[in-house]
Amino acid sequence: SINGKCFDWLLVSRRSCFRAGVRYYVRGIDSEGHAANFVETEQIVHYKGSKASFVQTRGSIPFFWSQRPNLKYKPKPQISKSVNHMDGFQRHFDSQIISYGKQMIVNLVNQKGSEKPLEQTFSKMVNSMANGMVRYVAFDFHKECSRMRWDRLQILMDQVAEQQDE
DSSP states (O other), X not given: OXXXXXXXXXXXXXXXSSSOOOTTTSOXXXXXXXXXXXXXXXXXXXXXXXXXXXXXXXXXXXXXXXXXOOSSSSOOOEEOSSSOHXXXXXXXXXXXXXXXXXXXXXXXXXXXXXXXXXXXXXXXXXXXXXXXXXXXXXXOHHHHTGGGOGGGHHHHHHHHHHHHHO
């Protein structure tokens, strides 16, 4: 109940059975386009007989890469050089569009340091796919929101406001 208005709020997360695994051991996609550690989260609001739903998905960056654990705190990501990334990448987004419709990708990885090549490759692949159903926004979460500056999330909110309204 908020301000005297009672409603039901349901939160459901569904984890994919494809490419499940722990952090660092399972990254990227497989040849079918299944992203590692993929989770679909749905929020459902039921109020006075009306229902509304919002679905958000998350998963590993959908191309072929790995991040094998070693003695370092954060192992360096390795992008595979011996495969055609676009086949699996295209399969991933074809499946996403069939299941969910228009896609808004929000990439929160660091845009410098060891994660920079991941962001650059992801951006380049989305652009080369040239699909009007997929929009890409990169937001360096750690840089923008460091030292508890959560107000800086407004920058991201402004970038996606139009698509959010859709």
